[in-house]
Amino acid sequence: MSGVRAQQKQKTRQALIEAAFNQLSAEHSFSNLSLREVAREAGIAPTSFYRHFKDMNELGLTMVDEAGLTLRQLMRQARRRIASGGSVIITSVETFMEFIDTSSNQFRLLLRERSGTSKAFRAAVAREIKHFILELAHYLETETPCDKHHAYMQSEAMVTLVFNAGAEALDQDAQQRGELTERLIWQLRYIARGANHYGA
Amino acid sequence: MSGVRAQQKQKTRQALIEAAFNQLSAEHSFSNLSLREVAREAGIAPTSFYRHFKDMNELGLTMVDEAGLTLRQLMRQARRRIASGGSVIITSVETFMEFIDTSSNQFRLLLRERSGTSKAFRAAVAREIKHFILELAHYLETETPCDKHHAYMQSEAMVTLVFNAGAEALDQDAQQRGELTERLIWQLRYIARGANHYGA
DNA sequence: TATTTTAGCGTACAACTGTACGCTGAAATT
DNA sequence: AATTTCAGCGTACAGTTGTACGCTAAAATA
Incomplete structure (x- = not known):
């Protein structure tokens, strides 16, 4: 068969x-x-x-799905590392940077089509990112003192920063990336701190 | 002559x-x-x-300059509003949303070429955004209790969030934009709070 | 006034694009 | 064993692209 x-x-x-x-x-x-x-x-x-x-469009949407899958698998792996005692912020950032390094073309696809010329593409990428946000939001809601709404906003802000840092990293060498990552981690701390303050 | x-x-x-x-x-x-x-x-x-x-590329770079100019002019106007008593965060966000609304194609150019296929374009857009970040960082450094480095990181994070929210707003109707803007303002507050905490 | 400069035009060409159409041979089905 | 299905091919075509080249007329300069 x-x-x-x-x-x-x-x-x-x-x-x-x-x-x-x-x-x-x-x-x-x-x-x-x-x-x-x-x-x-x-x-x-x-x-x-x-x-x-039927179309190059159809190919492209398939590719977006595949890139999203790669990303989700990588992040599942990250959660395992977190569960066995790693820092949430640092492990997540490291994992994401790994994605950019080993699957840069998949990341490029998501990055560009997120603001590309096809509404279907934009929606598909937005969906992948939303997965991401919701998972992180769920984690924040259960593991930190933060109400649901604030957990979501916190997560959204964090994912946005991480994603954008990834985009910048694409054009950078190892040293610049190091500095970028360091700044990113601080910025995530700001958000965590602020969200926990406002989000009861 | x-x-x-x-x-x-x-x-x-x-x-x-x-x-x-x-x-x-x-x-x-x-x-x-x-x-x-x-x-x-x-x-x-x-x-x-x-x-x-000499090239479509040359045209494009000129267009990026022009879009950057528009944005800078708009922001100068925003600073005037702030000086005469408006909230920094809210006024800035409102001004930026205005830019997206009235000059959406200029914004689209910056948005897309930021991660486009020409290194020169990417650099040009990055330069425009950096202007933005530095100006805000300067403001934060002088007007809030925040050391130089943290002021920069804070500013960078804020500009990233605003820019990205703008990108999302492009596909949304008035109501969705309202909700988006509200979330964005909360997220900026997180950052301000966190940065002021860590940044002495 | 005589000369030079140049913005804009028309023609031409080679390169490339997506895709319609009909064929073929081998795998799948009957 | 006879028939059907269908992945892959080759040919063909009309459309679009960037740009080389030489001309023209009007503005600028001498």
């Missing part, structure tokens, strides 16, 4: 996705990928592309 | 810039503007474009 055929199809589908991710870089964003180039890198004819996606 | 000729040249140059801004929208970003379309909207032949800019 697995099917030699269906299996092969899945394989070239994945090849298309990977080809597209490979072509993302600091100088190349999703919106200026071309269907033909992606097909070429995946090793299939341009017209075969349509056997897998 | 003003020159009928130089004057006309300046005029069509400005027409090109305005044409390009007009073609920006939620669905159209700078990187997928075409030289020909811009020239067409400005009412000149495609090849005449080169009499004014």
Whole structure:
């Protein structure tokens, strides 16, 4: 029932996705990928592309899902580290920086399409980020003295800062990143402190 | 010495810039503007474009400067309002939201090119934002009990949150914007509180 | 007045894009 | 074994892009 055929199809589908991710870089964003180039890198004819996606848009949305998945998996791993005694703020920041380093093209996709030209893309990225915010908010609500509403606002602010720091880190060398991370941690402390003050 | 000729040249140059801004929208970003379309909207032949800019890139950088200028002017006006007795946080946020509303395409340019595919663009936008941060940091340093380093970090965090809230606001209706703004103000309060605590 | 400068135009071209259409061969189904 | 399904291919086409080149007319300069 697995099917030699269906299996092969899945394989070239994945090849298309990977080809597209490979072509993302600091100088190349999703919106200026071309269907033909992606097909070429995946090793299939341009017209075969349509056997897998109706559109470059459809490919892109799939890629956003995949990037979101990567991020969620990484964060699950972070929670494990936190549970076994790490600092919440520092562990989270480190994990996120790891994501940016090892999956920079996936991060770039989220980063850019968050304010890109397709409403569907923007919504998809916003959804991924919201997951993130809600998880952190849940943690803050149960583990710190902070009411629900303030926990959410606190979480939202923190995620925004972390995400933005990630964006800046993309263009920086190791030393600059170190300073950036240090500043970021202070800023997260501000928020934690302030939220706990106002949020009862 | 003003020159009928130089004057006309300046005029069509400005027409090109305005044409390009007009073609920006939620669905159209700078990187997928075409030289020909811009020239067409400005009412000149495609090849005449080169009499004014060597490149679409050069046009874009000019546009970033112009958007930065608009923003700085608006903020100077905000400081006047603050000096005559307004709340710093609320006045700044209101002014920024005004910018997004009345110059949304200029904001979109800054927003997108901040993480765009051209390093020069990214640097140009970063410069504009840094202006912003430094000005606010200066204010915080002199007007609140906060040492220099913490004032900078506080300012950076605040500007990041405001900028990002602006990005979200672009896709929202009046009611959602209201809620967003309210959350943003709380988040800025967190930061102010936390920074004043840690920053002596 | 004679000369130089230059903003803007039209033509032309090669490169590239998305995609419609029909074929093929092998896997899947009957 | 006969039939159907379908991933992938090649060809073809119309549309768009950036830009090289040389011309023109009017403004600026000498």
